[in-house]
Amino acid sequence: MRYIVAFAAFLMVSTSALAQDDPVVLVVHGGAGGNKKAMGPAVEKQCRDTMERALKAGRDAIDKGESLDGVEAAIKVLEDSGHFNAGKGAVFNRDGRQELNASIMDGKTRKAGAIAGICRVKNPIAACRVIMEKSGHVFMIGESAERYCKDQGVEMVSPLYFWTDRAWKELQSANAGAKKKAAGLPSPPERGAGGEGDPPHFGTVGAAARDRKGNLAAGTSTGGITYVRPGRVGDSPIIGAGTYAENGVGAVSCTGKGELFIRHTVASDIAARMKYAGDSVNLAASKALNGLPKNPGGAGGIIAIDSKGNVATIFNTAGMFRGTITQSGKIWIAIDPD
Amino acid sequence: MRYIVAFAAFLMVSTSALAQDDPVVLVVHGGAGGNKKAMGPAVEKQCRDTMERALKAGRDAIDKGESLDGVEAAIKVLEDSGHFNAGKGAVFNRDGRQELNASIMDGKTRKAGAIAGICRVKNPIAACRVIMEKSGHVFMIGESAERYCKDQGVEMVSPLYFWTDRAWKELQSANAGAKKKAAGLPSPPERGAGGEGDPPHFGTVGAAARDRKGNLAAGTSTGGITYVRPGRVGDSPIIGAGTYAENGVGAVSCTGKGELFIRHTVASDIAARMKYAGDSVNLAASKALNGLPKNPGGAGGIIAIDSKGNVATIFNTAGMFRGTITQSGKIWIAIDPD
Numbered sequence: 322m323r324y325i326v327a328f329a330a331f332l333m334v335s336t337s338a339l340a341q342d343d344p345v346v347l348v349v350h351g352g353a354g355g356n357k358k359a360m361g362p363a364v365e366k367q368c369r370d371t372m373e374r375a376l377k378a379g380r381d382a383i384d385k386g387e388s389l390d391g392v393e394a395a396i397k398v399l400e401d402s403g404h405f406n407a408g409k410g411a412v413f414n415r416d417g418r419q420e421l422n423a424s425i426m427d428g429k430t431r432k433a434g435a436i437a438g439i440c441r442v443k444n445p446i447a448a449c450r451v452i453m454e455k456s457g458h459v460f461m462i463g464e465s466a467e468r469y470c471k472d473q474g475v476e477m478v479s480p481l482y483f484w485t486d487r488a489w490k491e492l493q494s495a496n497a498g499a500k501k502k503a504a505g506l507p508s509p510p511e512r513g514a515g516g517e518g519d520p521p522h523f524g525t526v527g528a529a530a531r532d533r534k535g536n537l538a539a540g541t542s543t544g545g546i547t548y549v550r551p552g553r554v555g556d557s558p559i560i561g562a563g564t565y566a567e568n569g570v571g572a573v574s575c576t577g578k579g580e581l582f583i584r585h586t587v588a589s590d591i592a593a594r595m596k597y598a599g600d601s602v603n604l605a606a607s608k609a610l611n612g613l614p615k616n617p618g619g620a621g622g623i624i625a626i627d628s629k630g631n632v633a634t635i636f637n638t639a640g641m642f643r644g645t646i647t648q649s650g651k652i653w654i655a656i657d658p659d
Numbered sequence: 660m661r662y663i664v665a666f667a668a669f670l671m672v673s674t675s676a677l678a679q680d681d682p683v684v685l686v687v688h689g690g691a692g693g694n695k696k697a698m699g700p701a702v703e704k705q706c707r708d709t710m711e712r713a714l715k716a717g718r719d720a721i722d723k724g725e726s727l728d729g730v731e732a733a734i735k736v737l738e739d740s741g742h743f744n745a746g747k748g749a750v751f752n753r754d755g756r757q758e759l760n761a762s763i764m765d766g767k768t769r770k771a772g773a774i775a776g777i778c779r780v781k782n783p784i785a786a787c788r789v790i791m792e793k794s795g796h797v798f799m800i801g802e803s804a805e806r807y808c809k810d811q812g813v814e815m816v817s818p819l820y821f822w823t824d825r826a827w828k829e830l831q832s833a834n835a836g837a838k839k840k841a842a843g844l845p846s847p848p849e850r851g852a853g854g855e856g857d858p859p860h861f862g863t864v865g866a867a868a869r870d871r872k873g874n875l876a877a878g879t880s881t882g883g884i885t886y887v888r889p890g891r892v893g894d895s896p897i898i899g900a901g902t903y904a905e906n907g908v909g910a911v912s913c914t915g916k917g918e919l920f921i922r923h924t925v926a927s928d929i930a931a932r933m934k935y936a937g938d939s940v941n942l943a944a945s946k947a948l949n950g951l952p953k954n955p956g957g958a959g960g961i962i963a964i965d966s967k968g969n970v971a972t973i974f975n976t977a978g979m980f981r982g983t984i985t986q987s988g989k990i991w992i993a994i995d996p997d
């Protein structure tokens with residue numbers, strides 16, 4: 322298995338000077354299923370453009386507010402784009418429904434909001450923020466959560482809003498695969514969330530931010546896995562698995578085989594390694610990813626930012642859509658392990 | 660002087676010898692809302708008897724199988740009893756429904772199963788085990804999860820099975836309180852899950868076990884909070900928050916203000932402190948509980964067992980129903996901080 326620390330070399334060379342003058346304020350990912358060759362140049366450009374818009378929107382929001390605003394703004398752009406498996410771009414489950422999951426965490430207060438199993442909220446990340454700030458709770462699920470969000474003025478849509486031609490085709494393909502499998506014929510593996518057999522570029526999205534005051538925040542949003550069992554929830558809405566933020570330590574968003582990330586509490590494990598073992602953000606993230614049981618095709622990817630503005634973006638898949646933006650607006654975007 | 664040293668050495672020897680000869684194999688809790696005075700001797704006896712049965716059932720299951728079997732067997736007894744806020748004894752939410760949440764984790768494989776927002780599964784802890792072993796997933800929610808459990812042969816019941824007189828009275832009382840609050844009159848605080856304003860003895864249940872081979876396992880099961888917002892999920896079904904187990908480190912089950920336990924990833928934080936900072940199980944659990952934001956009336960409690968069989972049972976409430984059983988069957992049960 323290839324194990325990649327894509328951003329490490331860049332960081333080691335330029336971090337100290339950069340971090341002082343023009344630190345990274347936001348890092349985003351678009352899932353660890355990125356494969357440049359398979360997606361082709363046209364789709365790659367759409368995804369890169371979307372990511373650039375997300376980074377700019379996030380940076381602007383951080384400039385006017387704080388890290389939490391940047392995380393929400395960036396993820397909203399990715400959710401609305403339809404180019405990633407979150408929000409508009411969510412995939413169908415085995416019931417032909419799009420069940421959305423997301424979470425957000427504010428490192429300053431260690432408050433968090435999370436939502437799972439919803440089909441009518443346009444921006445799950447916005448719902449998470451409302452739950453965090455208004456409900457007195459952290460985690461809400463299903464139709465009751467939708468009802469609460471609606472009462473709170475969160476933008477609702479018909480489930481049809483999420484019906485894209487791409488998701489439809491993927492469902493048909495997965496359905497055909499399942500029929501083949503049931504008939505004992507060779508079939509493709511389960512798709513989605515950046516795992517093996519994934520479509521070339523669609524994945525969970527996430528963001529981690531650090532503002533001028535050193536406040537950290539993180540968020541993650543997903544549309545699940547095509548043809549997945551209804552009611553299945555991955556790591557994206559789980560604080561400590563898919564998302565974690567703690568001022569003075571780090572902010573983390575994960576993507577990949579959600580079950581592994583839950584079982585190994587990956588996001589909080591990274592923070593714990595930094596807090597208790599003194600690991601750097603990059604070492605902590607690398608160890609956490611490396612500690613997952615090996616799966617063919619890789620387990621996923623991680624983005625993280627520490628309290629000094631050091632960034633880690635790592636993955637053990639063929640590629641991960643990821644990008645950073647600095648305080649002054651300098652953007653870096655990559656897919657391959659380059 | 661020499662005499663005293665010799666005596667101390669003897670003590671040290673005999674403690675470790677004891678742990679070797681007849682180690683604790685199972686520790687259980689019945690929520691951190693225990694208050695002996697408020698519950699009265701009759702209810703206390705019922706709860707103690709139930710806990711004793713749970714400990715014995717758990718020990719027997721460990722004897723025939725492994726730690727995971729003990730956790731499931733013990734929690735099943737507590738769920739079935741109606742004396743705790745889990746399974747049969749679950750409380751009503753604001754929709755007049757009992758939404759059950761639970762999780763289980765096997766330290767040997769770090770596999771886990773969790774379920775939330777279900778109303779028709781008799782033993783949520785058994786559903787967790789089925790999800791863990793058969794679904795390929797970790798976490799399933801709502802009616803889809805129920806449907807899956809039913810298909811897998813998990814015992815289903817009508818929602819009416821959970822309708823107890825006690826839960827009904829509590830709902831009425833909470834409802835009346837909410838009406839008073841809405842009218843601007845003094846009202847009691849929100850109840851349940853071992854927090855302030857809780858009924859005297861009902862709480863989330865949990866277990867942590869260590870078998871002869873050193874395999875660790877943990878589980879937690881809850882009926883939520885009386886009059887809570889529908890769709891709210893606490894820490895009980897969250898791996899790393901309410902439940903965590905990892906061979907060579909520890910097994911943990913938490914109870915209390917679920918939101919705090921999620922935000923501070925308490926169960927995995929205890930394991931992380933043991934792994935990365937070298938803390939004992941007792942120190943790690945104490946630090947984790949002390950690290951929670953202070954709330955009037957306390958945040959909750961924790962039970963944990965480490966890879967050597969050392970046990971921690973701590974809480975910052977008036978009391979916590981808790982007990983242990985050794986390999987040979989020696990039982991210890993307590994409520995007060997004594």
